[in-house]
Structure formats: structure tokens, C-alpha cells
Amino acid sequence: MALSIMSERHGRVMVSRLVGEFDQQSAVLVRDTLEQAILVESIDHLVLNLSGLTFMDSTGIGVLLGRYKQITQRGGRIVVCGLSPTIARLFELSGLSKIMIIAPSEEDALQVLGVA
Amino acid sequence: MALSIMSERHGRVMVSRLVGEFDQQSAVLVRDTLEQAILVESIDHLVLNLSGLTFMDSTGIGVLLGRYKQITQRGGRIVVCGLSPTIARLFELSGLSKIMIIAPSEEDALQVLGVA
Amino acid sequence: MLGERPGTMALKSGYNEMELKFIAKSGNEALARMAIAALIAPYDPTLEELDEIKTAVSEAVTNAIIHGYEDERGGYVTLRAVVEDGVLSVTVIDQGRGISNLDLAREPLFTTRPDLERSGMGFTIMENFMDELIVESSPQKGTTIIMSRRLGSVHDPSQLS
Amino acid sequence: MLGERPGTMALKSGYNEMELKFIAKSGNEALARMAIAALIAPYDPTLEELDEIKTAVSEAVTNAIIHGYEDERGGYVTLRAVVEDGVLSVTVIDQGRGISNLDLAREPLFTTRPDLERSGMGFTIMENFMDELIVESSPQKGTTIIMSRRLGSVHDPSQLS
Numbered sequence: 032m033a034l035s036i037m038s039e040r041h042g043r044v045m046v047s048r049l050v051g052e053f054d055q056q057s058a059v060l061v062r063d064t065l066e067q068a069i070l071v072e073s074i075d076h077l078v079l080n081l082s083g084l085t086f087m088d089s090t091g092i093g094v095l096l097g098r099y100k101q102i103t104q105r106g107g108r109i110v111v112c113g114l115s116p117t118i119a120r121l122f123e124l125s126g127l128s129k130i131m132i133i134a135p136s137e138e139d140a141l142q143v144l145g146v147a
Numbered sequence: 148m149a150l151s152i153m154s155e156r157h158g159r160v161m162v163s164r165l166v167g168e169f170d171q172q173s174a175v176l177v178r179d180t181l182e183q184a185i186l187v188e189s190i191d192h193l194v195l196n197l198s199g200l201t202f203m204d205s206t207g208i209g210v211l212l213g214r215y216k217q218i219t220q221r222g223g224r225i226v227v228c229g230l231s232p233t234i235a236r237l238f239e240l241s242g243l244s245k246i247m248i249i250a251p252s253e254e255d256a257l258q259v260l261g262v263a
Numbered sequence: 264m265l266g267e268r269p270g271t272m273a274l275k276s277g278y279n280e281m282e283l284k285f286i287a288k289s290g291n292e293a294l295a296r297m298a299i300a301a302l303i304a305p306y307d308p309t310l311e312e313l314d315e316i317k318t319a320v321s322e323a324v325t326n327a328i329i330h331g332y333e334d335e336r337g338g339y340v341t342l343r344a345v346v347e348d349g350v351l352s353v354t355v356i357d358q359g360r361g362i363s364n365l366d367l368a369r370e371p372l373f374t375t376r377p378d379l380e381r382s383g384m385g386f387t388i389m390e391n392f393m394d395e396l397i398v399e400s401s402p403q404k405g406t407t408i409i410m411s412r413r414l415g416s417v418h419d420p421s422q423l424s
Numbered sequence: 425m426l427g428e429r430p431g432t433m434a435l436k437s438g439y440n441e442m443e444l445k446f447i448a449k450s451g452n453e454a455l456a457r458m459a460i461a462a463l464i465a466p467y468d469p470t471l472e473e474l475d476e477i478k479t480a481v482s483e484a485v486t487n488a489i490i491h492g493y494e495d496e497r498g499g500y501v502t503l504r505a506v507v508e509d510g511v512l513s514v515t516v517i518d519q520g521r522g523i524s525n526l527d528l529a530r531e532p533l534f535t536t537r538p539d540l541e542r543s544g545m546g547f548t549i550m551e552n553f554m555d556e557l558i559v560e561s562s563p564q565k566g567t568t569i570i571m572s573r574r575l576g577s578v579h580d581p582s583q584l585s
């Protein structure tokens with residue numbers, strides 16, 4: 032598998048670290064894993080650490096937007112961190128940077144959510 | 148450049164570390180660098196550390212054999228170290244392992260030559 | 264368009280070309296990205312340049328696979344790439360379903376597959392990450408994407424004049 | 425040999441194929457190695473398996489470039505690769521000068537280019553690193569190398585029967 036996800040819970044917040052290539056092939060894995068956490072495990076907020084991604088394209092934008100909708104519908108928030116320059120540009124171009132909170136590091140992201 | 152060579156002198160012994168891909172394209176660089184040391188800088192012995200190689204094919208065998216001939220003609224020796232399993236097989240298949248001294252590490256290689 | 268014998272001109276260090284053809288299945292967009300990365304590596308691209316080019320190629324190839332062939336009808340995708348005079352030109356061709364309204368398709372956020380969570384940002388990203396983008400398409404015949412970008416570090420000395 | 429439409433069979437997870445065509449210039453052997461590595465990566469090869477396959481492909485492609493076209497006459501090299509039922513088949517084709525005495529050429533340590541410090545080990549390595557090696561050649565027409573190797577970890581469950 033070209034992508035792996037490592038998640039850990041901090042109370043009602045889940046931190047997920049994406050490692051590898053986030054593209055059409057790995058989209059289903061990311062969607063299913065995060066959807067499970069949001070809808071079944073009922074986490075409140077999500078921190079997505081993208082610093083381990085060696086690649087991401089617009090497929091990732093669509094998947095993140097989908098999770099954004101699911102979590103905000105339940106009153107939660109998504110904070111993303113660890114964006115490479117190219118991934119940051121994807122966020123800009125798609126407008127994702129206007130709706131999602133972008134933090135410089137995982138620690139900052141947790142602070143935004145009042146954890147740590 | 149897909150290959151780089153870092154060399155250091157220990158008296159009359161030169162240690163060269165090859166890093167990257169040793170193939171037809173990088174062959175000239177290896178040949179010229181080592182030939183210069185053997186023929187012009189008149190080193191006695193050569194330690195070749197191959198642990199940084201991510202690739203090597205039969206082109207490398209030919210280049211190493213050429214240097215082996217040059218240095219033994221002058222009474223010197225070549226000791227190689229840091230062979231990956233696949234590179235070790237190349238040495239076996241070509242018979243290079245029967246004529247060259249193969250040491251497990253650079254330290255062992257230097258010891259064989261009475262340095263360090 | 265690869266002929267049978269390039270002239271010796273083609274062997275000048277600055278010039279290179281390749282054509283990669285593969286089956287339209289999810290996963291092969293990674294193959295396409297690796298091939299483009301290997302082709303441009305000798306020109307010493309910056310990490311960002313490399314990332315952006317890989318992303319643009321990935322968008323075009325992913326579109327061919329999931330929109331052109333809808334990921335299961337089968338078919339081949341062709342990726343052609345040429346580096347000449349310091350400019351990378353990439354062509355991605357499919358013989359899939361084609362695009363009926365090109366202007367609409369190229370609009371940011373427009374997608375015909377919201378069910379797949381597509382973002383509709385593919386063409387926008389290709390446009391932004393490359394210098395030029397041309398899209399040709401005929402319904403039921405297929406789609407051809409032509410994009411080009413000047414590589415930052417031109418290694419061919421003849422380019423310095 | 426890539427047709428226009430593979431059947432849906434072709435989309436079974438275990439099957440894949442690609443064809444890469446590139447100009448015969450030194451440096452493009454790395455491109456060929458990257459493409460093969462990317463093609464077989466999803467089958468989870470061991471590091472040694474991957475290294476040996478890359479080496480065999482590199483030998484065939486290097487030969488096409490330096491012997492087939494003598495590195496400067498120009499021309500194209502074609503690399504075809506198919507993974508089917510857990511077996512990788514690789515074909516390397518050139519339209520170069522060809523080989524007049526095949527038995528002699530395949531002997532270990534035989535080389536026509538000692539001036540280039542060739543070791544004459546190319547064919548021996550291809551034979552040892554792959555399960556099967558077929559060499560076809562016609563003087564002035566070109567050379568075709570066909571080699572295959574079973575991949576250690578077969579991911580297609582239909583292979584387990």
C-alpha cells in the first residue's frame with residue numbers, strides 16, 4: 032500500500048498522520064478510516080498531520096473536503112498541519128485554506144483545539 | 148549526477164566511498180577519479196566502500212576490474228567493503244570475489260591494509 | 264509521434280523523450296509520476312518544481328483513468344514527454360468517453376463525479392502548475408491533454424545564449 | 425503488442441502491463457529501471473528481488489544503447505513489461521546493429537567492447553537474475569531480449585490454487 036495512516040486519540044480529538052502518497056488509489060483508505068472515526072467512533076475534532084505525505088493531488092482535496100463536511104455537520108473542527116509548499120498551494124487553489132484551520136505543527140494544532 | 152565519490156587519504160591508502168547509482172552513465176566518473184588517484188597521485192592501495200550504492204550493474208564490474216589491473220600492476224591492492232546482497236552476487240558471478248579482497252566494513256578494510 | 268530514428272541532434276545532452284503506455288487502472292497514476300520524475304531528474308529540478316510537475320501529470324492521468332475509462336471499461340493511457348531547449352512538454356492521451364463541454368469541464372470546482380468525492384480542481388491545478396495547458400477532446404473518441412513548463416535549471420549550455 | 429482495449433480481465437488486481445519507449449542515450453537506463461521498479465512495487469517484492477530485476481533490466485537496456493546503437497547512432501529502445509499470474513515478463517527491443525554470433529555473445533566474459541571496459545557479464549547476469557532469458561537478434565535489424573521471473577509474493581488470490 033502506497034499510503035498508511037497512523038491515528039491516536041487524545042480524548043475526543045483524533046490525530047491522524049498520513050504517510051506516503053495520497054492519490055486516487057489511496058483515497059478510499061483515507062476516506063474509510065476517517066469516516067469510521069467521525070461517524071462511528073464519534074470523535075469531536077480531527078487533527079490531520081500531512082507532514083509524512085510525499086505526494087498529494089486534487090483527489091486528496093476532495094477527500095478532505097468530504098470529511099470537513101461530515102465533521103462540521105456534527106459541530107466539530109478539522110485542523111491540518113505539516114503542509115509541504117506544493118500541498119499548501121493545493122489548499123490555496125481549491126479554497127480549502129479558507130475553510131480549514133492550518134497549523135504549523137501538530138502541537139499547535141492540538142493547542143488550537145484546546146488539547147495539550 | 149546520479150553518483151558521487153568521496154575520497155580521503157590515509158597515508159598511501161585512499162578510501163573512496165561511492166554513493167548513488169553505479170551504471171553506464173556514471174562509469175566514466177568512477178574510472179577517471181580512481182585512475183587519477185592510482186596513476187597520478189600514486190596511491191599504493193585503494194579501499195572502495197560500496198555501502199552507499201543504491202544500484203550497480205555489470206558496468207561497475209568492468210570499471211572495478213580495470214582499476215584492479217592498474218593497481219596490482221603497481222604492486223598495490225584493492226579492498227572492497229559494504230556490498231549489498233545483490234552487489235555481492237555480481238562479484239560472485241563475475242569472479243571478482245576470487246581476486247579482490249572483500250571486507251565487511253571500512254575499518255576491517257583499513258586493517259587488512261595495515262592502516263588504522 | 265516517436266519516429267524510428269532521431270537525428271544525432273536528439274543525443275545532445277539537453278534533449279530527451281519518452282513514451283509510456285499503460286492500462287487504465289487505478290494505481291498506474293503512480294507509475295506515470297515515477298516515469299516523469301525519472302525523466303526530469305537529470306535537469307536538477309527543485310523539489311517544488313518536481314512536485315508540481317508530478318501533480319499536474321497525476322491529475323491528467325487520473326482523469327484519463329477515472330473519467331475517460333471510468334476505471335473499469337479498460338483501455339490504455341499514453342504519456343508522452345519531451346524535454347527540449349529546457350522546456351518539458353507532456354501529452355496525456357486516452358481513447359475514452361471524451362468531454363462534451365470543455366469550457367464547463369475546465370471551470371474550478373466543476374466535476375461530473377461528486378459521488379467519487381472528486382473536487383473538480385484537476386484542470387485548475389494543471390493550469391496553475393504548468394505554463395501552458397491545451398485540452399482536446401471528442402465525445403466517445405477520447406481526450407488529449409498537452410501541457411508544458413520551462414524547467415528552472417537549464418543544463419544545456421546552448422540555452423544560455 | 426499493446427492492443428487498443430484490454431478486456432476487463434486486464435483490470436484484475438494482479439494484472440498490469442506497460443510499454444516504455446525512449447531514445448537510446450546513456451542515462452535512460454536509469455529511466456528504464458525506475459519504470460520497472462514502479463511497475464512491480466505494488467506486488468511487494470523483497471529488496472533483493474527488486475534489485476535483481478532492476479539489474480537485469482539495466483543490463484539489457486545498457487546493451488541496447490551502447491552495443492545496439494553504439495551510443496551515438498541514435499534510435500529508440502522499447503521496454504515492455506507485463507505482470508500476469510504472478511510472473512513478470514520483460515521485453516527489451518532495439519533496432520540496432522544486432523548480434524552475429526549469439527552463442528559467443530552469451531558466454532560469460534565475452535565482450536566486443538573491451539575498450540569501453542565492458543566486463544562481458546551482461547547476459548550472464550540476466551540469466552542468473554531472471555528465471556528465463558530468450559535472445560533474438562538479426563544483424564543490422566536489431567535485438568530483442570525476453571526475460572521473465574516469478575515474483576515472490578503473489579497478491580492475486582487466484583494464484584494460490
Ligand SMILES: Nc1ncnc2c1ncn2[C@@H]1O[C@H](COP(=O)(O)OP(=O)(O)O)[C@@H](O)[C@H]1O
Pocket residue numbers: 089322326327328330331332357359360361362368369373374375376381382383384385386387406
Ligand atoms: N480524460 C477525461 N475523459 C473524460 N472526461 C474528463 C476527462 N478529464 C476530465 N474530464 C471531465 O472534466 C471534469 C473536470 O475535471 P477536473 O477538473 O480534473 O475535476 P475532477 O477530476 O475532480 O472531476 C470531470 O469531472 C470530467 O467530467
Ligand SMILES: Nc1ncnc2c1ncn2[C@@H]1O[C@H](COP(=O)(O)OP(=O)(O)O)[C@@H](O)[C@H]1O
Pocket residue numbers: 205483487488489491492493518520521522523529530531534535536537542543544545546547548567
Ligand atoms: N543489444 C545488443 N545489440 C548488439 N550487440 C549486443 C547487444 N547486446 C549484447 N551484444 C553483444 O554481446 C556482447 C556480450 O554482451 P554482454 O554479456 O552484455 O557483455 P558486455 O555488455 O559487457 O559486452 C556484447 O559485447 C555485444 O557485442
